[in-house]
Amino acid sequence: VDPLDVERVRADFPILERDIDGQPLVYLDNAATSQTPERVIDAISEYYRSYNANVHRGIHQLSQESSIAYEDAHDRIAEFIGADGREEIAFTLNTTQAMNTVAYAWGLNELGPGDEVVLTEMEHHASLVTWQQIAKRTGADCKYIPITDDGYLDMEAAAELITDDTQMVSVVHVSNTLGTINPVAELADIAHDHDAYIYVDGAQSVPHKPIDVKAMDCDFFAFSGHKMCGPTGTGAMYGKRHILEEMQPYLYGGEMILKVDFDEASWNELPWKFEAGTQNIAGGIALAEACDYLDDIGLERIQRHEQQLTEYAYDRLTEHEDVEVYGPPGDDRAGLVAFNIAGAHAHDLSSILNDFAVAVRAGDHCTQPLHDVLGASASARASFYLYNTREEVDMLVEAVDEARQLFA
Ligand code: PMP
Missing domain, CATH: 3.40.640.10 (Type I PLP-dependent aspartate aminotransferase-like (Major domain))
Incomplete structure (x- = not known):
């Protein structure tokens, strides 16, 4: 399967052209709701x-x-x-x-x-x-x-x-x-x-x-x-x-x-x-x-694209000991990462990410009993889709680094 042409895919989604206070939107809340292509x-x-x-x-x-x-x-x-x-x-x-x-x-x-x-x-x-x-x-x-x-x-x-x-x-x-x-x-x-x-x-x-x-x-x-x-x-x-x-x-x-x-x-x-x-x-x-x-794009191609982004995000986020990522290893999971950083509530973390125009979800993701098992009341979650890029994962990681320094 050829790799996914992410720039071509992005052109199908009008909303990806908008900015948030002058910064390009980095939409990583796809597990909650995905964006809509022009055709739809x-x-x-x-x-x-x-x-x-x-x-x-x-x-x-x-x-x-x-x-x-x-x-x-x-x-x-x-x-x-x-x-x-x-x-x-x-x-x-x-x-x-x-x-x-x-x-x-x-x-x-x-x-x-x-x-x-x-x-x-x-x-x-x-x-x-x-x-x-x-x-x-x-x-x-x-x-x-x-x-x-x-x-x-x-x-x-x-x-x-x-x-x-x-x-x-x-x-x-x-x-x-x-x-x-x-x-x-x-x-x-x-x-x-x-x-x-x-x-x-x-x-x-x-x-x-x-x-x-x-x-x-x-x-x-x-x-x-x-x-x-x-x-x-x-x-x-x-x-x-x-x-x-x-x-x-x-x-x-x-x-x-x-x-x-x-x-x-x-x-x-x-x-x-x-x-x-x-x-x-x-x-x-x-x-x-x-x-x-x-x-038309191909679900296998989409799946592989997301796997690459996820593995990269997982590896970069787990470089630091004060970041806890929940769930299986980066190479054996679907396209999302829920995490916490030490000393910060997930809501504060995601509010800082929002200052960087990075959209993630914070909360219990409608899995409160699971969060009880994990020993966390909430988590931040970045979730990827076909139009996300490696550069956007870098933006996420940089914003998380800012937050880590703020809450350290
Ligand atoms: N099950 C899972 C695993 C989900 O992620 C969601 C959406 N967060 C739902 C069910 C519920 O979906 P909806 O709100 O569209 O009914």
């Missing part, structure tokens, strides 16, 4: 300029055009993650709503006292809090696979925690705090050996590497559009077709029904039974455009 912005604007109309129900020309584009977008997203087709892809607002759909539509109906949901210590609140609540309502229990000192899942513990009482294994594919890439296919095998399902949170994997849900053999999979060059308010829930067919809907209303009378209602075919009410039509179509954009 154009797809949104083209929709509203030329064929804005509600889908499914219209016979008029505009509705037919929007319906075809919206339905095709489902096929495009299915293809992007290796699903069988639109029947297996329900559009959602984001990963969180996809997770809640699985939890409410499947969990609330299927779980009961004595049942267990096995999660990991590195789950995002989107999964952790949701299963916690569903467990409380159904009488089921949540168990957590611990992490090792270097931020991997303890797979021996996993093999013991997943038992015949387990109904669901819920695991983050790539940790948004540690950068750990979890062995989801292996966990799927263990789950299936015990007749349990596995839900994979793909929020931090889909944007950055090729995904094949069939090879992974997960039962459910979720991700967000806004982290993969798509619009906010877009995302998807993948489910194996036979499971989705059996599953109750989560939201009720227009579009998701087949036949209604005063006593009963029956459900529309997949995936529409999971898309109640008017959807983010423009967003879904633009998300398909984002998939085209990423595929």
Whole structure:
């Protein structure tokens, strides 16, 4: 694979031209939200300029055009993650709503006292809090696979925690705090050996590497559009077709029904039974455009580019003893580094970085229980994407050095 031409890529993103108080923007908050290429912005604007109309129900020309584009977008997203087709892809607002759909539509109906949901210590609140609540309502229990000192899942513990009482294994594919890439296919095998399902949170994997849900053999999979060059308010829930067919809907209303009378209602075919009410039509179509954009550049190329940046950032940040980087070694992690410097709160650190126009996130990154395990209340996190450069990593490191001297 040829290396990624980062200058060419940067030209696709209008926002990268702006400055922050006269300094060029160094955007390293991609794990929170990625920037949007012109093509995707154009797809949104083209929709509203030329064929804005509600889908499914219209016979008029505009509705037919929007319906075809919206339905095709489902096929495009299915293809992007290796699903069988639109029947297996329900559009959602984001990963969180996809997770809640699985939890409410499947969990609330299927779980009961004595049942267990096995999660990991590195789950995002989107999964952790949701299963916690569903467990409380159904009488089921949540168990957590611990992490090792270097931020991997303890797979021996996993093999013991997943038992015949387990109904669901819920695991983050790539940790948004540690950068750990979890062995989801292996966990799927263990789950299936015990007749349990596995839900994979793909929020931090889909944007950055090729995904094949069939090879992974997960039962459910979720991700967000806004982290993969798509619009906010877009995302998807993948489910194996036979499971989705059996599953109750989560939201009720227009579009998701087949036949209604005063006593009963029956459900529309997949995936529409999971898309109640008017959807983010423009967003879904633009998300398909984002998939085209990423595929045109090539996810393997993007992945390799990020790996190089990450390894470099990791090596430079860990040169100093007063910088603590969490998670696996630099050559075995996804494109992000969460860290602290001695004597400073992560918020103060990131505020200093902001003075250098370096945008990073500070906080618990929606992984408070994991931060408890790490013994830190918060951390600063730099996260990379296809348009970031080695020079930007240098800017980060220089700004961190300034902060280190200030707080020393
Ligand atoms: N899971 C992970 C691993 C994430 O990083 C995020 C976003 N921070 C989410 C879930 C939730 O994504 P969203 O806010 O788009 O629902």
